[in-house]
Amino acid sequence: MALFSLGYFEIFLAIICFFYLRNLRSFKRLAWKLPILGTFPYLIMNIHRIHDKCAEVLEKTRGTYHLKGPSFANMDILGTVDPANVHYIMSSNFVNFPKGPEFKKIFEVLGDGIFNSDLDLWKCQRKLARALLNHQSFHKFLVSTSWNKVEKGLIPILDYVAKQGLMVDLQDVFQRLTFDTTCKFVTGYDPGCLSIDFPGVPFSKAMDEVEEAIFMRHILPEIVLKLERWLGIGQEKKLSKSWKILDEVICKYISVKQEELKKGTKSTNDEEGFDLLTSYINLGDNEITTGLKRDDKFLRDTIINFMIAGRDTTSSALTWFIWLVSTHPTVLNKIREELKSVIQVNEEAENFRLFKVDELKNLVYIHAALCESMRLYPPVPFQHKFPLQPDTLPSGHRVHPKIKVIFSLYAMGRMKFIWGKDSWEFKPERWISERGTIKHEPSYKFLAFNAGPRTCLGKEVAFTQMKAVAAAMIHNYNVEMVEGHPVVPNLSVILYMKHGLKVRVSKRWA
Incomplete structure (x- = not known):
């Protein structure tokens, strides 16, 4: 995102920083920290490539760097990728590094959902979510929904653009696919966004704008954010409008579902009844639900947390994966050979085919390639913590309650x-052991699915979806x-491609 996409105040601030730096006698003599402004000017000038700049700086500093913002802005940040620090914060000293009030302030649109909550509220929500996601009926619902969306949503679009010779943005296609499936998993309703006419999706657009605004809340001082809200400009203005759209759509889903269940028009005896919203509404009082206020706000917060987790992370991972595989022919051919290995002897290998979940779950190379893709392009590119009490990390760096890690x-x-x-x-082989099995990498080294007590509950859901889509595309189509x-x-807080993934698709089989 270029500086032009920031609010007017941010542009003005960036210009001031530019002239501040320009008037220094020698740019080469620039220290990391400047008087009053700290490292903020350097941050703003590199905002367009912030991810790669972080990698450069952290490599030079052996994984940990203290970024000092303007002295008046309370922007003390310790950036670290040191696995020892990550393990200490996420696991061994987990209780001293909760999400905390600052995290909740930045992600306030998520309400009191599982990603924002701490302590007993988080424990209750996690136990409940685990029980529902691991339920056999939900797994069947997941498998059938994923298969149907690939067969009846993705394949018709790929066939159409291939036949017409059209350019298509696969990132948009994947966002539509995961938005439809996540809506189905979570609410029981399929909005039908993945169709040849590519209808407008206000809810999906609103989610993108919310995530971009949340990213800027990590970068800009609180005083700037307050000024934006007061003046009604910049990303805070977009956030306010988009938030209303999300709430309106989610409230509609909740009210319609409640009415269906009340009238008995929604069956809970077949696979269509095992969406998460139905399950949450039908919850009885038991040991797991004790302490949860199961009102409409609880349902709203739960839905938006699941929607962001399901729609955004999976579509991001698929986008980067297909790009990497299509630009690495050796990897592409190895995946195709592995897919051939599950085709029965009496079947024609060079023919259109969709693969069942059971056929894909034990394939090693495609799993390794997905992990390798998420290593380089993690769907959530960063996360942060605030310590409750002063602490010393394994790297020797001191942290305190006012420093953001x-x-x-x-x-x-x-x-x-x-x-x-x-x-x-991009080397999937790094994930394969000498025995030919998937090599386990500790979560504090490979953090794509979080680590410690907050390890992602939807990991298997994500891999199920990604493998179904990836296998269908790689076996049946060429992507250029x-x-x-x-x-x-x-x-953004979700790692998408800034300009989308523009490709042309052709069929491999007649």
Whole structure:
């Protein structure tokens, strides 16, 4: 995202910072921290490539760097990708590093949902979510929904653009696919966004704008954000409008579902009745639900947390994965050979085919390639913590309640001291053991699915969806990048491609 996409105040502030730096006698003599402004001017000038800049700085500082913002803005940040620090914060001293009030302030649109909550409220929500996501009936619902969306949503679009010779933005296609499936998983309703006419999706657009605004809340001082809200400008203005759209749509889903269940028009005896909203509404009083206020706000917060988790992370991972595989022919051919290995002897290997979940779950190379893609391009590129009490990290750095500790997952995947000299290369083989099985990498080294007590509950859901889509596309189609199309990360709490993924698709089989 260029500076032009920031609010007027941010542009003005960036210009001031530029002239401040320009008037220094020598740019080469620039220290990391400037009087009064701290490291903020350097941050603003590199905002367009913040992920790669973090990787460069953290590599030079052996994984940990103290960023000091303007003295008047309370922007004390410790950036770290040191696995020892990550393990200490996420696992061994987890209780001293909750999400905390500052996190909740930044992500306030998520309400009291599972990603924002701490302590007993978080424990209750996590137990409940785990029980529902691991339920056999939900798994069947997940498998059938994923299969139907690939067969009846994705394939018709790919066939159409291939036949017409059209350019298509696969990032948009994947966002529509995961938006439809996540809506179905969570609410029981399929909005039908994945169709040939590519209808407008206000809810999806609103989610994108909310996430971009949340990203800027990590970067800009609180005083700037307050001024934006007061003047009604910039990202805070977009956030306010988009928030209302999300609430309106979610409230509609809740009221319609409640009315259906009340009238008995919605069955809970077949797979259509096992969406999460139905399950949450039908919850009885038991040991797990004790302490949860199960009102409409609880349902609203739960839905939006699941929607962001399901729609955004999976579509981001698919976008980067397909780009990486299509630009690495050797990897592409190995995945195709592996897919052939599950086709029965009496079947024609060179023919259109969709793969069942059970056929894909034990495939090693495609799993390794997905992990490798998320190592380099994690769907959530960073996260942060605030310590409750002063503490000393294993790296020797002191932290306190007013310092924000940020993990750059994007940078972590590129650290040579963690992954070796080839850390910037796309090599699925690094995930395969000598025995030919998936090599386990500790979560504090590969943080794509979080670590410690907050490890992602939807990991298997994500892999199920990604493998179904990836196998269908790789076996049945060729994907070719549009010449000259730039591929760079955006600026958001979800790592998308700034300009989308523009490609042309052709069928492999007649």
